[in-house]
Amino acid sequence: MKDADLKKILVALAGLSTLLLLLVMAAIFSVVFLYFPPVGRSLENSESIEKFEILSDEIQNGFHVETGFVEGEGLQLVIANCTNCHSAKLVTQNRFTKEGWTNVIRWMQETQGLWDLGNNEEVIVAYLAKYYAPEARGRRKALQVEWYDLE
Amino acid sequence: MKKGKGKQRRAFIKNSAYSILASLVGMEIVFANKMPVGYEPIIFQEKESLKSLGKEASLTVLNDKPWNVETPVHLLDDQVTPASKMFIRNNGLLPDRIKLEDWTLTLQGESVKSTKTYSMSDIKDKFRHYSYHLVLECGGNGRGEFYPPTEGNQWGVGAVSCAKWTGIRLKDLLQDVGINNDAVYIGYHGLDSHLSGDPNKEAISRGIPLWKALQEETLLAFALNDEELPLAHGFPLRLVAGGFPASASGKWLKALSVRNKVHDGSKMESPSYRIPISPIEPGSSVDEDNMRIIESMPVRSIITYPKSGAQLPFGRKLNIRGHAWAGEEAVKQVEYSIDFGSTWQLCNLEKPINRLAWQHFSATIEFPIKGYYEVWVKAIDMKGVSQPMVVPAWNPKGYLNNACHRIAVKLT
Numbered sequence: 326m327k328d329a330d331l332k333k334i335l336v337a338l339a340g341l342s343t344l345l346l347l348l349v350m351a352a353i354f355s356v357v358f359l360y361f362p363p364v365g366r367s368l369e370n371s372e373s374i375e376k377f378e379i380l381s382d383e384i385q386n387g388f389h390v391e392t393g394f395v396e397g398e399g400l401q402l403v404i405a406n407c408t409n410c411h412s413a414k415l416v417t418q419n420r421f422t423k424e425g426w427t428n429v430i431r432w433m434q435e436t437q438g439l440w441d442l443g444n445n446e447e448v449i450v451a452y453l454a455k456y457y458a459p460e461a462r463g464r465r466k467a468l469q470v471e472w473y474d475l476e
Numbered sequence: 477m478k479k480g481k482g483k484q485r486r487a488f489i490k491n492s493a494y495s496i497l498a499s500l501v502g503m504e505i506v507f508a509n510k511m512p513v514g515y516e517p518i519i520f521q522e523k524e525s526l527k528s529l530g531k532e533a534s535l536t537v538l539n540d541k542p543w544n545v546e547t548p549v550h551l552l553d554d555q556v557t558p559a560s561k562m563f564i565r566n567n568g569l570l571p572d573r574i575k576l577e578d579w580t581l582t583l584q585g586e587s588v589k590s591t592k593t594y595s596m597s598d599i600k601d602k603f604r605h606y607s608y609h610l611v612l613e614c615g616g617n618g619r620g621e622f623y624p625p626t627e628g629n630q631w632g633v634g635a636v637s638c639a640k641w642t643g644i645r646l647k648d649l650l651q652d653v654g655i656n657n658d659a660v661y662i663g664y665h666g667l668d669s670h671l672s673g674d675p676n677k678e679a680i681s682r683g684i685p686l687w688k689a690l691q692e693e694t695l696l697a698f699a700l701n702d703e704e705l706p707l708a709h710g711f712p713l714r715l716v717a718g719g720f721p722a723s724a725s726g727k728w729l730k731a732l733s734v735r736n737k738v739h740d741g742s743k744m745e746s747p748s749y750r751i752p753i754s755p756i757e758p759g760s761s762v763d764e765d766n767m768r769i770i771e772s773m774p775v776r777s778i779i780t781y782p783k784s785g786a787q788l789p790f791g792r793k794l795n796i797r798g799h800a801w802a803g804e805e806a807v808k809q810v811e812y813s814i815d816f817g818s819t820w821q822l823c824n825l826e827k828p829i830n831r832l833a834w835q836h837f838s839a840t841i842e843f844p845i846k847g848y849y850e851v852w853v854k855a856i857d858m859k860g861v862s863q864p865m866v867v868p869a870w871n872p873k874g875y876l877n878n879a880c881h882r883i884a885v886k887l888t
Binding site: 429461463473 | 542621624625745786850
């Protein structure tokens with residue numbers, strides 16, 4: 326092999342690896358950028374969100390697998406607007422009427438930075454009041470017991 | 477709303493980053509362009525776990541963002557609660573583990589003589605260290621039983637702990653910095669961030685009245701059970717005001733404000749950590765001026781052994797044990813009943829190891845015939861105030877349910 330050929334091959338190789346390197350760096354950069362947004366997780370431009378799906382929409386036994394929300398009309402809107410700050414668990418632990426859910430939303434809007442939900446509010450509140458409604462119970466419930474033999 | 481050029485560019489880069497990442501994770505992010513700038517979808521957020529927080533897997537996770545973790549009551553059997561079993565009530569996101577060299581505590585506010593900053597070695601070297609066993613109980617402990625339901629984490633009875641805290645007395649620090657005569661309240665500021673990510677919002681910034689700040693047992697703690705303070709419980713320094721709702725005991729401290737009025741930080745406002753002054757009908761709304769800040773927690777007791785649901789052969793005696801506490805008060809007496817409160821028997825009750833620590837009780841029970849029983853337990857404080865049998869006064873946020881604890885037992 327001539328020296329000139331070798332040189333050509335080397336140059337080509339160098340070119341290729343530079344390209345590869347650039348690609349890898351671009352990928353790393355975008356990932357890093359995503360994890361550490363330059364402004365922190367600020368709230369600017371938080372217009373009401375239309376609808377987006379960030380999680381898989383797998384439903385099992387009537388529950389959305391990744392969040393634990395009940396399947397029903399408005400589920401997507403609830404996932405999109407109610408799992409950004411806290412997990413769905415804070416929502417699903419609670420039980421309110423329409424009025425009660427609206428009060429929680431107002432409280433979060435006034436004090437916790439929740440955005441205006443626009444026309445979606447009605448659907449969201451209807452979903453919550455339907456699937457997470459209070460069940461009447463007395464002043465004290467019967468004990469829920471799992472029996473075991475005491476050693 | 478018109479976006480600035482910078483924001484547009486950022487949004488563009490971010491959107492393309494999302495599409496790259498979406499292809500990496502092999503999943504489409506529908507409507508990614510509609511996501512507010514800066515919001516990370518859950519799948520991209522870093523995973524903390526019970527284990528990474530140093531907690532036993534048997535604790536109950538009420539919420540994992542923010543972390544709210546309850547101790548099943550039978551796991552509170554230790555006289556001194558180990559860190560691995562201690563409940564967590566966080567209002568915001570955990571701060572990163574800060575380097576001690578980079579950390580300082582600033583004393584500030586209208587009623588401080590002059591603003592002053594302390595390093596950890598200032599705190600540890602300049603002041604005497606004290607250790608106390610102190611009850612920390614969430615103001616919402618027991619919330620899950622209120623009807624109509626009240627908002628927040630639906631705690632059972634296990635949002636409580638009593639561990640050994642070591643640190644310096646807050647009053648020694650206040651004396652060192654110097655406070656004015658008009659000082660009435662100490663507010664705390666922590667390193668945790670607000671759930672919305674808004675850096676101008678504090679997740680929680682509550683505090684204590686000056687009289688509580690000046691108590692001997694009120695600590696700025698750097699150790700828990702003789703170990704360095706865990707991140708989940710406020711590393712590197714936290715306030716511990718035993719007997720008050722635990723939200724008064726700020727974690728991950730970065731500053732304390734000496735105030736000439738009641739502190740007005742996040743979650744000091746009504747209805748947070750407040751209850752009606754004059755009693756209200758369950759489910760009704762309350763005027764702000766009819767609400768007062770919760771100070772001392774009420775009298776309470778828990779049976780930590782046996783776990784509810786014990787079956788044992790008729791004829792065998794049952795030993796029960798547990799703890800009792802009463803906020804700022806001590807517990808005078810603990811009684812148990814196996815006939816739904818018709819008759820009560822005395823338990824053995826130990827003295828607290830120090831003021832504001834819980835007290836251990838025990839009893840041996842003989843059952844008259846076979847069958848289903850509930851063991852109820854009731855503590856009475858030094859003022860003669862005891863626990864109610866049913867859920868007490870309803871309040872909008874579901875605080876202070878100290879109804880007597882019950883376990884089920886079957887003699888077969």
